[in-house]
Amino acid sequence: MFRRNLIAVTILTTAAGPLAAQQDTQPPEPAGEETAAQATTSGPQPQMQVGADWPYYGGDANATRFSPLDKITPENVANLEPAFTYETGDMPEGQAEGMYSPETTPLKIGNDLLMCSAMNVLISIDATSGEENWRFDPGVPNEAIPYGATCRGVTYYIDPEAGEGDACATRVIQGTLDAKLVAVDAATGTPCEDFGENGTVDLWKDLGERVPGWYAVTAPPTLVRGILVTGAQVLDGQAEDAPSGVIRGYDAISGELAWAWDLAAPDQNRNGPPEGEVYTRGTPNMWTTGVADEELGYVYMPMGNSAVDYYGSNRTQAENEYATSLVALDATTGEEVWHFQTIRNDVWDYDLGSQSTLIEWQGTPAILLPTKQGDIYILDRATGEPLTPVDELTDLPKGEIEPDYIADSQPVSAWHTLRKDPLEEKDMWGFSPIDQLWCRIQYRRANYDGYLTPPSADRPWIQYPGYNGGSDWGSVAVDTERGIIVANYNDIPNYNQLIPREQADEMGLLPINEVDQRAGAPEGAGDPQLGSPYAINVNAGWRNDVTGMPCTRPPYGGIRAIDLETGETLWDRPLGTARRNGPFGIPSMLPLDIGTPNNGGAVVTASGLVFIAAATDNLFSAIDIETGETLWSVKLPAGGQANPITYEANGRQYVMVTAMGHHFMETPVGDEVMAWTLPED
Amino acid sequence: MVLGSICLALGATLAAGGLWLILLGGSWYYGIAGVALALTGVLLLQQRTLAVWLYLATWTGTIAWAFWEVGADWWAHVPRLVAPTLILLLILSCIPALRRNS
Numbered sequence: 008m009f010r011r012n013l014i015a016v017t018i019l020t021t022a023a024g025p026l027a028a029q030q031d032t033q034p035p036e037p038a039g040e041e042t043a044a045q046a047t048t049s050g051p052q053p054q055m056q057v058g059a060d061w062p063y064y065g066g067d068a069n070a071t072r073f074s075p076l077d078k079i080t081p082e083n084v085a086n087l088e089p090a091f092t093y094e095t096g097d098m099p100e101g102q103a104e105g106m107y108s109p110e111t112t113p114l115k116i117g118n119d120l121l122m123c124s125a126m127n128v129l130i131s132i133d134a135t136s137g138e139e140n141w142r143f144d145p146g147v148p149n150e151a152i153p154y155g156a157t158c159r160g161v162t163y164y165i166d167p168e169a170g171e172g173d174a175c176a177t178r179v180i181q182g183t184l185d186a187k188l189v190a191v192d193a194a195t196g197t198p199c200e201d202f203g204e205n206g207t208v209d210l211w212k213d214l215g216e217r218v219p220g221w222y223a224v225t226a227p228p229t230l231v232r233g234i235l236v237t238g239a240q241v242l243d244g245q246a247e248d249a250p251s252g253v254i255r256g257y258d259a260i261s262g263e264l265a266w267a268w269d270l271a272a273p274d275q276n277r278n279g280p281p282e283g284e285v286y287t288r289g290t291p292n293m294w295t296t297g298v299a300d301e302e303l304g305y306v307y308m309p310m311g312n313s314a315v316d317y318y319g320s321n322r323t324q325a326e327n328e329y330a331t332s333l334v335a336l337d338a339t340t341g342e343e344v345w346h347f348q349t350i351r352n353d354v355w356d357y358d359l360g361s362q363s364t365l366i367e368w369q370g371t372p373a374i375l376l377p378t379k380q381g382d383i384y385i386l387d388r389a390t391g392e393p394l395t396p397v398d399e400l401t402d403l404p405k406g407e408i409e410p411d412y413i414a415d416s417q418p419v420s421a422w423h424t425l426r427k428d429p430l431e432e433k434d435m436w437g438f439s440p441i442d443q444l445w446c447r448i449q450y451r452r453a454n455y456d457g458y459l460t461p462p463s464a465d466r467p468w469i470q471y472p473g474y475n476g477g478s479d480w481g482s483v484a485v486d487t488e489r490g491i492i493v494a495n496y497n498d499i500p501n502y503n504q505l506i507p508r509e510q511a512d513e514m515g516l517l518p519i520n521e522v523d524q525r526a527g528a529p530e531g532a533g534d535p536q537l538g539s540p541y542a543i544n545v546n547a548g549w550r551n552d553v554t555g556m557p558c559t560r561p562p563y564g565g566i567r568a569i570d571l572e573t574g575e576t577l578w579d580r581p582l583g584t585a586r587r588n589g590p591f592g593i594p595s596m597l598p599l600d601i602g603t604p605n606n607g608g609a610v611v612t613a614s615g616l617v618f619i620a621a622a623t624d625n626l627f628s629a630i631d632i633e634t635g636e637t638l639w640s641v642k643l644p645a646g647g648q649a650n651p652i653t654y655e656a657n658g659r660q661y662v663m664v665t666a667m668g669h670h671f672m673e674t675p676v677g678d679e680v681m682a683w684t685l686p687e688d
Numbered sequence: 689m690v691l692g693s694i695c696l697a698l699g700a701t702l703a704a705g706g707l708w709l710i711l712l713g714g715s716w717y718y719g720i721a722g723v724a725l726a727l728t729g730v731l732l733l734q735q736r737t738l739a740v741w742l743y744l745a746t747w748t749g750t751i752a753w754a755f756w757e758v759g760a761d762w763w764a765h766v767p768r769l770v771a772p773t774l775i776l777l778l779i780l781s782c783i784p785a786l787r788r789n790s
Contacts, residue, residue, distance in 0.1 A: 432714050433757050436767055441698065443767035444705045444718045451712035561763045601763060 049233055051301045052167055059655040061115040064160040064227045065482065066610070066652070069365035070298045072484035074653045077614035078660035083685060084616060084629045084639045090661055090682040091137030097124035097678050099156070101149055107676045108155035108648065109667035110225070110480070110607065114163055115654035116177075121193065122680065123158035125667065127183040129191055134656040137682065141196030143189075145207070151185035153223040153242045154530055155670055158184070159296065159480065159649075160227040162235065163193065164259045175199035180259065182224025182237050186210040188257060203262030210239065214250045215285040218520045222250040226480075231299035231306045231338040234258065234265050238293025241314055243356065244534025244543060245518035247321055249314035251285065252292030256306075256338055266341025268334075271325040277341055289314040289538075291330040295480050296362035300372070300388055305344060307374055307388075308334045309359030316356040316531070317462050317505060318539035320409045331357055333376050335391060345391030349378045351414035354462050356474040356531065361482040366571070368394055375485065377478035380458075381426035381496060382419055383569070395422035395574065406454070406461030406468075408505060408541070413461045423574040425477055425496040425567065429457035430469065436560040438590045442551050446558035449549075453502065464505035464541060473501035473547060474530070481608030481621060481650055490571040491632060493609045493617050495582055497564045498602070499557070502549035503531070511535060511542035529671055547671075548604065554590045562602020564622065566609070568632060578635035583622025587674075606648040606672055610662070620647025620664045623674050627651070627664050627681075643681070646674025659684050689785075691778055692732030692739075698775075699726025717753050721746060725775075732782065735789040740779055747776045 055062035058075050066072045079087065099107045103126075113122035119131045119140060127147045131140040162180045169176035177193040187209055190202040198206025210224065211217045221242050228235040234256040241250050253276070256265040269276040271287035280286055291310045299306045310333070313319070313326045322330075332348040350357050361377040365388065368375075372388040385395045398421040405413045432450050437443035454460055455469040462468055476497040483494040506514070516535040531545030549558045557563060562581035570577055581602025588603065589595035605621035612618070617630040620643060627647050628640035646668035653662045661684045668676035702722025710719050724746040731739035754768040 433764075436764070439767055439771040440718065440721065441701055441705070441771075444702065444709060447714050447718070448705060448709050448712060451709060451714045560758075560761070 051304070052233060054301055055116070055163070060117070061113075061652040061654045062163055063114070064112060064162075064296055064650075065298065065362055065364070068299070068301065070296075070362050070482065071364055071366070071487055072482070072608060072650070073487050073611050073613075075613045076653055076655055076660045077612060078655070079612065079616060079653075079662065079685060080614040081616060081631050081638055086685055087629075087639060087641075087662070087683040088686055090135075090684040092682075093132050093137040093139070093680040095124040095128065095130060095678040095680065097126055097128055099125075099676060103149045103152055103156055105670050106152045106155055107667070108157050108669040108671060109665065110157050110159045110649050110669070111665045111667060112160045112650040112652060113663065113665070113680065114161060115652060115656075116163055116193070118656065119193070120663075120680070121161055121163060121179050122665075123161050123181045124678070125156040125158060127158050127181060127189070129161065129179055129181060129189065129196060131179075131193070131196060132680070134654060134661070135659075137680070143191050143196040143198065145183060145187065145189050147183055147185050148219065150219040151183075151223060153184065153220045153225075153240050156184065157225040159225055162227045162230050164230060164235075166260060167233075168260075175201065178202070178259070180228060180235060182210070182226065182228055182239070184223040184225070185219065186222050186224060186239060188224075188228065188235065188237065188262065190262065201261060208257055208262040210237070210255070213280050213285050214253075215288060216520065218250075221245065221519050225294060226296040229297035229299050229306050230259065231301060232304050233260070234338050236297055236299070236306045236308070236336070236338060238297075238308060240294035241292040242519055243314070243316055243530055244536050245314065245520070246535065247289045247313075247315050247538030249289045251287050252290040252311070253286040254293055254308055254336065256341060268336055268341050268343065270329045271323060273343065290326055294358070295360050296482075298363050298365060298374075299338065300365060303389060304337060304339045305335045305388070306338045307363050308336060309361065309363060309376070310334055311358030312353045312356060315536045315539050317354050317503070317543045318409065318536060318541050319352050319354050320412045321539060327352055331359060333359060333363060333374070333386070333391075347376070347384070347386055347391045347393070349376070349382065349384070349418065350380065351417055352412055354413065355459070355470055358474070360476065360479040362480070364483060364485050366485055366487065368571070375483070375492070377483050377494065379472065379474060379477040379479065380419075381424045381472055381477035383423045383425070383483075383492070383494070383574075384420050385422065395420065397421060400459070403459055404456040404461055406463055408462055408464060417459060423569055425494060426458065426472060427498055430455070430471055430500060430559060434560050435558055437551060437556055437558070438554065442554050442556060445553070446551060449502065449558060462503065462505050464507055467502050467504040469500055469549070470503055471500035472497065473499050473549075474545075475499055475547070475604060475606070479606055481606055484609040484611045484617070485571065486611045486632060488613060489615070489632065491577065491611075492569040492571055493566065493611055493632065494569060495564065495566040495605050495609060495619060495621055497604050499563050499604055500549045500559055502546040502558070504544050505541035506544055508540050508542065514542075516542045555592055556590050564602050564605040566617070566619065566630070566635070568635060580635045582619070584624045584626065587624050604672060606669060608650045610651050610653050612653055618651045618653065618662050618664075620649065620651060620666075622647075623672050625666070625674060641683070644675075644679055645677025646672060648672050648674060659687075689732050689735065689782070691782060692729045694729070695732060695775065696726050696729030699723065699729050721750060728779070732779070735786060737783075737786045740783060740786065743776060743779050747772055
């Protein structure tokens with residue numbers, strides 16, 4: 008540690024100019040000094056295969072969510088029966104009530120299912136019986152919950168040097184809500200002593216003041232060349248002076264920092280900031296899941312926005328350069344190779360939420376990038392050059408808040424977008440003419456010039472699509488055999504308004520470091536945005552304030568199959584029934600497809616089935632990939648806002664999803680891990 | 689007649705909101721339908737059979753307007769048709785009482 012700080016100090020003193028000029032100055036490489044990165048990264052390591060196993064969060068190393076298994080077919084899927092249910096026992100207590108959104112997807116390796124619970128309890132269970140093998144609780148406190156108690160998954164690592172039966176020869180690694188990397192032995196659940204401090208690496212290091220809940224890891228780290236790469240969720244909308252969005256790589260064996268990519272000071276902070284300094288504060292963060300190309304040694308990180316989402320004039324040039332971009336980093340050096348920006352000067356919270364997927368596209372190694380705006384891009388994996396056409400929207404409205412900051416033009420995918428036409432007054436909805444009329448009045452009172460209407464304070468503005476997507480963290484699945492992308496998506500506006508600082512002060516809007524209790528309100532519902540002249544109020548999903556009903560007509564979400572070759576829609580349908588929705592929160596029990604908001608992705612199997620939960624009707628369904636028709640569905644005991652998996656054990660194919668609910672999606676919370684399989688012949 | 693009071697209240701609400709929407713440059717339907725519903729309520733309170741005819745005309749107009757605006761999108765018809773049709777059924781159920789009193 009001390010040695011690296013010394014290097015960093017050397018770099019700082021030799022680099023010319025103030026910090027802001029760091030962008031353009033190339034500090035000399037410290038001669039003769041081996042950085043940690045050079046010491047630890049190796050060549051490409053063998054990749055695990057998807058099939059009987061589900062070894063990566065996204066299924067295979069490419070994150071296609073495509074399984075070659077075909078025992079469960081469109082013909083027999085209706086015969087699926089419950090195999091087992093495992094309960095993690097992790098349910099909200101005390102101040103965690105109303106803040107649970109586990110979003111958990113297990114890995115399956117050998118005979119074990121490996122997962123984390125909402126509060127980061129690491130668990131291994133038997134893949135055929137659901138019997139618990141071991142559990143390890145790192146003791147995450149409730150106060151560490153950022154926006155929701157979430158742990159989307161874990162990372163599995165095989166130590167190439169270890170012998171059979173060595174401690175931690177195979178390890179399960181997670182990032183935690185209280186910002187730690189935790190590594191345990193995959194066989195026993197015992198912390199790996201050689202990893203950091205007794206199996207733990209503290210990610211708060213060099214971030215500044217430790218404020219529980221402000222900086223939290225909710226996604227599995229991305230493994231590339233023996234380096235674990237992680238970003239973190241930095242709670243949105245609190246203050247411009249927020250923890251850094253730095254992306255860091257750690258040696259999977261020792262937990263040593265291999266490199267850091269601080270987009271505002273990439274060279275200076277490559278091996279950690281100089282003594283007494285911290286990683287650049289307020290920079291765009293990466294809260295979702297990365298993907299890696301082991302051969303190239305690149306890791307692809309979908310960046311979010313700066314700490315304050317809805318006001319940009321105070322952002323630095325570096326922030327504007329990288330925010331809401333897919334960034335390719337060379338995992339052997341921590342240097343940026345290329346980046347592709349999906350929105351310029353983002354004032355809409357259009358974080359890139361989906362894990363990207365590696366594909367071969369017309370003979371080129373490519374990466375498929377879904378966005379919250381609904382645009383789907385296909386880029387050259389090595390260079391970031393778009394392989395599919397990108398259009399420019401020009402003459403965009405500038406608004407009155409910061410017209411000089413709002414971009415003149417924005418990229419859109421001309422190949423495929425999930426985005427729908429702009430809203431009209433007649434799209435307003437309700438359960439009676441009266442609440443519909445109230446929504447129509449709201450529509451007319453708001454600022455709305457279609458897609459990318461800039462923020463306003465004098466009146467509300469309509470943001471469509473809202474920050475839930477398009478594509479969110481559930482990402483897309485790609486049937487690489489049939490050449491079909493399966494994308495579930497949200498189709499929901501937000502109804503937003505900036506609040507001038509004086510008014511925000513009167514309302515008592517305070518950032519996380521100045522309040523004791525937070526109530527798990529929807530993101531942006533009264534966020535202070537300290538440092539900027541405006542706080543923000545977001546009505547997520549634009550709900551009628553009296554009835555709780557959405558102001559816009561259904562569907563609110565759908566699922567679509569897209570031809571990977573041409574970008575054409577093969578089929579498109581609403582996802583989710585109306586059984587759990589109704590006015591004043593009363594379930595209507597109507598078994599009709601309405602299309603609900605959805606979070607969580609799909610799995611596609613070689614037999615032509617799409618398995619998906621995600622919707623707020625708490626159903627887990629199998630859909631025919633050829634027709635889009637639902638062939639089987641089952642009621643879950645809680646919300647299925649998680650990506651399912653499929654695997655094989657003892658010659659039988661299983662499908663699995665966790666039913667754990669989601670506070671923001673307003674589905675019931677649970678702790679069930681559920682598997683289905685076909686009856687024995 | 690409780691129904692008369694309900695129709696008057698709902699109609700007045702719709703008419704007031706409908707006027708606001710017209711001033712904002714939006715649809716004229718709500719203002720017109722609101723006035724018609726309020727009048728229906730007044731006529732019901734006066735126990736006049738004309739109420740039925742007026743509301744039948746309002747409801748028919750509503751159906752025509754709804755299909756003109758959103759076509760055959762059934763989910764979009766929920767706010768447009770369910771409640772007005774419910775009111776129609778209630779008013780039709782009042783016909784015997786109205787006849788006795790006229």
